[in-house]
Amino acid sequence: MSMNNQGRPTSTGAATENTDFESFSGHKGLRLAEPLIFELGSTETTGVDVPEVGEFEMAIGGLERTSEIGCPGLSEPDTVRHYTRLSRRNYGIDMGVFPLGSCTMKHNPRLNEKMARLPGFSDIHPLQPKSTVRGAMQLMDELSHWLCTLTGMPAVALSPKAGAHGELCGVMAIRSALEARGDAREVILCPESAHGTNPATAAFCGYKVKAIPAKDNGRVDLEALKEALDDTVAAVMLTNPNTCGLFENEIRDIADAIHAAGAFFYCDGANFNAIMGKARPGDLGVDAMHFNLHKTFSTPHGGGGPGSGPVVFSDALKAHVPVPFVVKTDDGFDLVEDADDKSMGRLVAYHGQMGMYVRALSYMLSHGADGIRQAAEDAVLNANYVLASLGDVMTASFDGPCMHEALFDDRFLKDTGVTTLDFAKAMIDEGYHPMTMYFPLVVHGAMLIEPTESESKFNMDQFIASMRGLAGEAKAGNVDRFSGAPYHAPWKRLDETQAARNPVLRYSPEE
Numbered sequence: 250m251s252m253n254n255q256g257r258p259t260s261t262g263a264a265t266e267n268t269d270f271e272s273f274s275g276h277k278g279l280r281l282a283e284p285l286i287f288e289l290g291s292t293e294t295t296g297v298d299v300p301e302v303g304e305f306e307m308a309i310g311g312l313e314r315t316s317e318i319g320c321p322g323l324s325e326p327d328t329v330r331h332y333t334r335l336s337r338r339n340y341g342i343d344m345g346v347f348p349l350g351s352c353t354m355k356h357n358p359r360l361n362e363k364m365a366r367l368p369g370f371s372d373i374h375p376l377q378p379k380s381t382v383r384g385a386m387q388l389m390d391e392l393s394h395w396l397c398t399l400t401g402m403p404a405v406a407l408s409p410k411a412g413a414h415g416e417l418c419g420v421m422a423i424r425s426a427l428e429a430r431g432d433a434r435e436v437i438l439c440p441e442s443a444h445g446t447n448p449a450t451a452a453f454c455g456y457k458v459k460a461i462p463a464k465d466n467g468r469v470d471l472e473a474l475k476e477a478l479d480d481t482v483a484a485v486m487l488t489n490p491n492t493c494g495l496f497e498n499e500i501r502d503i504a505d506a507i508h509a510a511g512a513f514f515y516c517d518g519a520n521f522n523a524i525m526g527k528a529r530p531g532d533l534g535v536d537a538m539h540f541n542l543h544k545t546f547s548t549p550h551g552g553g554g555p556g557s558g559p560v561v562f563s564d565a566l567k568a569h570v571p572v573p574f575v576v577k578t579d580d581g582f583d584l585v586e587d588a589d590d591k592s593m594g595r596l597v598a599y600h601g602q603m604g605m606y607v608r609a610l611s612y613m614l615s616h617g618a619d620g621i622r623q624a625a626e627d628a629v630l631n632a633n634y635v636l637a638s639l640g641d642v643m644t645a646s647f648d649g650p651c652m653h654e655a656l657f658d659d660r661f662l663k664d665t666g667v668t669t670l671d672f673a674k675a676m677i678d679e680g681y682h683p684m685t686m687y688f689p690l691v692v693h694g695a696m697l698i699e700p701t702e703s704e705s706k707f708n709m710d711q712f713i714a715s716m717r718g719l720a721g722e723a724k725a726g727n728v729d730r731f732s733g734a735p736y737h738a739p740w741k742r743l744d745e746t747q748a749a750r751n752p753v754l755r756y757s758p759e760e
């Protein structure tokens with residue numbers, strides 16, 4: 250019987266010739282086929298037992314629906330099975346290594362979930378009288394305190410609901426501050442390696458976007474930045490650590506140059522996981538920075554939960570923060586809900602993602618200040634372990650150690666006939682969610698791997714062994730192993746471009 254390099258059997262021992270048959274059910278072993286819910290149920294049946302409705306008069310003025318709704322009538326057990334079977338198709342952080350760079354897919358401690366489910370947090374309503382939600386306000390205040398302390402910034406807006414939304418909040422505050430001083434500026438500078446949300450946010454806020462080139466060492470070209478800075482520039486949006494997984498070590502000079510030109514420094518804080526407890530953006534000259542609570546402070550994300558993107562502000566911007574925010578009063582806490590003439594006003598309907606606040610604060614309190622620092626150190630250590638362990642078989646894009654993610658490009662695949670996409674698909678056969686690919690755009694065929702602090706050495710060694718094995722296969726010319734991958738997945742190569750450009754979001758029964 251053949252064994253893998255972990256000493257485990259690679260086949261079941263059953264005769265191999267005969268395993269290609271189709272089952273009668275469409276299921277394959279315990280991997281169950283799952284049709285759409287509409288294809289499962291019948292509109293003729295119903296899963297609920299309600300009495301027939303007698304004669305009644307519609308009160309909606311003739312606007313009632315005349316066609317069938319077409320809801321499938323499934324019983325409760327059939328409904329539960331449908332969604333449970335679908336959920337087993339999901340690859341998640343609770344199933345295995347999820348090395349998606351730039352996303353910080355790390356373990357979500359269950360304690361956070363328990364805290365978020367406390368009825369005093371989970372069962373409250375945003376329109377409840379303030380006197381009945383003092384505890385929630387205290388929690389928001391305490392979370393604000395942690396976020397300000399960790400960044401060395403004086404103010405925070407909790408309400409944005411994702412990283413990209415936080416960017417919008419930050420850039421709106423910058424625009425509001427510029428307008429307040431009667432200084433209409435029209436350009437925002439973004440490095441070439443920026444996450445797509447940075448230029449998108451700038452454009453959404455009505456700014457022209459100009460790209461700043463990077464140097465050979467993967468950092469922003471300070472001289473090029475200085476040249477581009479003039480009195481039309483409203484802000485520079487910069488990610489630090491940057492999207493190549495590198496610390497922008499000239500950040501103080503960058504900040505000084507930005508401020509000398511009268512512009513603001515927006516920092517994309519999606520990679521804060523690498524520096525939390527180690528460096529404070531306020532000390533680095535940042536004027537506004539969002540967190541992705543769902544990345545850095547562990548709360549679930551990626552199809553699994555809502556996001557939350559609080560933004561911290563410097564003294565120069567703090568008057569322009571959105572409402573609502575929590576303030577401490579003599580006898581407790583209060584919510585400021587009305588904007589003064591400097592505030593940008595309201596960004597979301599209510600107060601933001603309460604459940605995420607609870608999870609993030611629970612993460613912070615259970616780690617403590619020293620634990621948070623250690624999480625950052627371990628994240629960086631793990632990424633460097635991956636970088637060092639793969640550096641001889643894959644091509645690292647930049648010299649020297651990285652921060653929390655290791656960036657490779659496709660030079661090691663040159664002349665093999667295998668692309669970054671093929672390589673990523675072959676990782677699925679190995680049982681791994683692929684790393685981030687083709688981002689950042691500044692290196693060719695990028696593969697960005699972020700193990701995070703929550704992977705053990707054992708897990709990383711298994712992952713590294715698979716990656717080394719695949720790199721060896723590619724170099725040995727075994728193109729077939731890649732070109733049709735994933736072979737072991739229920740669906741093979743889907744037309745992702747077509748799916749993104751032409752999404753079919755509505756079920757229509759075939760006549």
Ligand SMILES: *Cc1c(COP(=O)(O)O)cnc(C)c1O
Pocket residue numbers: 351352411412413414444446488492517519520541556558
């Ligand atoms: C994830 C990410 C964002 C966007 O955050 P969302 O919460 O997905 O909106 C922005 N910039 C960088 C560098 C990121 O990694």
